[in-house]
Structures are given as C-alpha cells and as structure tokens.
Amino acid sequence: MSGLSYDSKLYALPYDVGPWMVFYNRDKFAAAGLKEPAKDWTFDDFKAAAKTLTKDGTYGYGTQAFDFIAGPIALGAEYFNADNEFDLTNAGFVDAFSKYADLTAKDKLSPVFASASDASAASGRFASGNVAMYIDGPWTLITAQANVKFKIGIAPLPRGSGPSRFITAGSGWGISAASQHKDAAFKAIQVLTGPKAAEILGSAGRALPARLAQQTYWYDGAAKNVSGTRDTLQYMFAHTTPFRINEKWNQFENLVMQYVPVALTGDSAPKAVLTDIQSQLP
Known part of the structure; x- marks a missing residue:
C-alpha cells in the first residue's frame, strides 16, 4: 500500500509484490565448497563468494543497472533526502554505490553492461551458467527455473554493518481521473x-x-x-522498506543506465558518475 502511494495518497490497489534478491547457482556453490548464503550475510560475505566463484570463464556475479539502487539501500544508504528529492552525492550513497561498482571495475568479478540494451542481460548470463549470482525479483523465478539446467537458490541482498533492509516493490491497478466509467x-x-x-x-x-x-x-x-x-x-x-520514487524517477533510471557503465570500466570514479547524474536532476 505504501509503495503505491504518493504524498500520502493511494493511487492503486496492490496486485503483486516482491523484494529484489540474489539468485545463485547452487551447483556452483557446492562445487566451490561454499556454504550457501545466510539470510543476514554481509557485503563482505557476498564479495568473498563472488571471488571464489570467479574462475574457469565464469564470473561470480552479473551486475545490472538496478543493482546500483537496490544494492545500496540494502547496505543502509539513501538516494533521497528528507524532502524526497534525489541526493546521490551524500557520503553514504557514494560509499555503497562504490562498493558495487568496484566489484566490476577493480575486482573483475562481473562483466560490464555496456549500454541500456545490455543493462538487464545478467539473467541470460545466469541461465547459461556464465555468472553464478545476479539480482532480480520473485516475479522471474518461474521463468528462471524453466531456463536453467542447475539448482537455483535465492538469498537476501547482502547487508552493510547495520541490520538487513530491502526495497520491496509491486504493481497495482488504478483508475484514471479521466475515466467515464469509474x-x-x-x-x-x-x-x-x-x-x-x-x-x-x-x-x-x-x-x-x-x-x-x-x-x-x-x-x-x-x-x-x-x-x-x-x-x-x-x-x-x-526487513523491508517501500520502493521510493518521485516525479523525476524515469529520468534518473535512464541516467543510471547511461552513466554507470563508465564507472564499471574504471573510466570515471563512482562519485564523479553520481555527480554527473545529480547535475541532470535539477
């Protein structure tokens, strides 16, 4: 209900719901001698698993555009200020964003998504066995099972030093104000x-x-x-929090897909990328 409300007004009745979570290849975890993720695993646990799983042509993790929103939230960061305006350059969000960017740029644990068209390609790489973990939602579970030849596991997103916290989103049905048949x-x-x-x-x-x-x-x-x-x-x-957006959200999401790849290649520092995005969200 909160996720389908804006400025304390409900705009739709809920239909489905789900948090972003980690899909992982249970067969690869077992072959690498790794314990399966605990519900409260930390980012350090996640990174260590990705390092162990990155070998023999397989990446431990497949990054996608939305990881840089859901991931930092799970680490305790915020991309909005108290007035529900974007605040992408606050220290907490820059640090959390950087942790996810460094998995690709510095640690080489994930392939780079090079453009908007490639920004959600990790599901295909996961299904083919080229990445061992990626982030998605429960809405894809039935499709994922049909497309893989290994056992799938799911785990919460890794937390930071504080308690677990996850974005939950959902869709719903509303009625247009212009409707003649309310x-x-x-x-x-x-x-x-x-x-x-x-x-x-x-x-x-x-x-x-x-x-x-x-x-x-x-x-x-x-x-x-x-x-x-x-x-x-x-x-x-x-341990959930509603998916917060504002009227600039579509613009923000497009900018993330456009600018994040330069942080993943190491061509620009994460803080500089966030500053560029912030400057285009007046």
Missing part, C-alpha cells in the same frame, strides 16, 4: 486484486500476490522446487 472500473479492480485472482495467479507462478493470505499458492507452486524460498522472502518482508 464505478465499473472499480468493480473490475475488485476482481483483479481480489482473493480468487490472487490464488489463480499465485498458483500459476505469474505473480507473488500482494494479498498475504494468497501468497501460499505461489510458495507451493512456482517456488516449491527452490529450497528456502518461503523463509527467505518472509525474512525479507520483515
């Missing part, structure tokens, strides 16, 4: 977001329902072959 639209939304629809969608693996009572259909369906999914997601929901 009453009929609301009746339709009651069906689309109702318990029966949530049961059907959850059972099919299409969506992790926003309705708590119907989430069990997803856990018992799409996630039944992925060990620990229910416990992991319930842990993440217990």
Whole structure:
C-alpha cells in the first residue's frame, strides 16, 4: 500500500509484490565448497563468494543497472533526502554505490553492461551458467527455473554493518481521473486484486500476490522446487522498506543506465558518475 502511494495518497490497489534478491547457482556453490548464503550475510560475505566463484570463464556475479539502487539501500544508504528529492552525492550513497561498482571495475568479478540494451542481460548470463549470482525479483523465478539446467537458490541482498533492509516493490491497478466509467472500473479492480485472482495467479507462478493470505499458492507452486524460498522472502518482508520514487524517477533510471557503465570500466570514479547524474536532476 505504501509503495503505491504518493504524498500520502493511494493511487492503486496492490496486485503483486516482491523484494529484489540474489539468485545463485547452487551447483556452483557446492562445487566451490561454499556454504550457501545466510539470510543476514554481509557485503563482505557476498564479495568473498563472488571471488571464489570467479574462475574457469565464469564470473561470480552479473551486475545490472538496478543493482546500483537496490544494492545500496540494502547496505543502509539513501538516494533521497528528507524532502524526497534525489541526493546521490551524500557520503553514504557514494560509499555503497562504490562498493558495487568496484566489484566490476577493480575486482573483475562481473562483466560490464555496456549500454541500456545490455543493462538487464545478467539473467541470460545466469541461465547459461556464465555468472553464478545476479539480482532480480520473485516475479522471474518461474521463468528462471524453466531456463536453467542447475539448482537455483535465492538469498537476501547482502547487508552493510547495520541490520538487513530491502526495497520491496509491486504493481497495482488504478483508475484514471479521466475515466467515464469509474464505478465499473472499480468493480473490475475488485476482481483483479481480489482473493480468487490472487490464488489463480499465485498458483500459476505469474505473480507473488500482494494479498498475504494468497501468497501460499505461489510458495507451493512456482517456488516449491527452490529450497528456502518461503523463509527467505518472509525474512525479507520483515526487513523491508517501500520502493521510493518521485516525479523525476524515469529520468534518473535512464541516467543510471547511461552513466554507470563508465564507472564499471574504471573510466570515471563512482562519485564523479553520481555527480554527473545529480547535475541532470535539477
């Protein structure tokens, strides 16, 4: 409900929900002699695993554009100030952003995404076995299982020195202010977001329902072959924060895809990249 609200006003009724989390190749973890991630694993734990898994033509981690938003939040950073305006150059966000950029630029634990068209390519690399870990959401779990030939594991995003904290997002249904059929639209939304629809969608693996009572259909369906999914997601929901955006969000996201690659290649320092992005968000 919070994620679909703005300025204390609810704009849509929730349909599905989910936090960004780490998908990992359980077979590669086992072959490398690594313990599977703990729910409260740290960034140092994550980095150490990625180092161990980077060998024989495989990267330990596959970076994507949204990692530089969800990842820093999990480390305790903030990209907004108290007025819900972008504040990308605060010390906490620069430090957290730099940790993720350095995994590629300095440690060579991830391939570089070179452009916007390549910014979400890690899922394909993961499916082919070229990267051992990447970040995505529960909405992709059923597709991921169908495309791989190994056992998938999921884990929370690594935390910083403080407690775990994760961005949870979701989609929903609203009614246009210009609609000429608001009453009929609301009746339709009651069906689309109702318990029966949530049961059907959850059972099919299409969506992790926003309705708590119907989430069990997803856990018992799409996630039944992925060990620990229910416990992991319930842990993440217990340490969650709504996905915050503002009216400049689309511009910001496009700038991230445009500028982050130069931090990944080492051509520009992470702070300089964030300063460039910030300067274009007046």
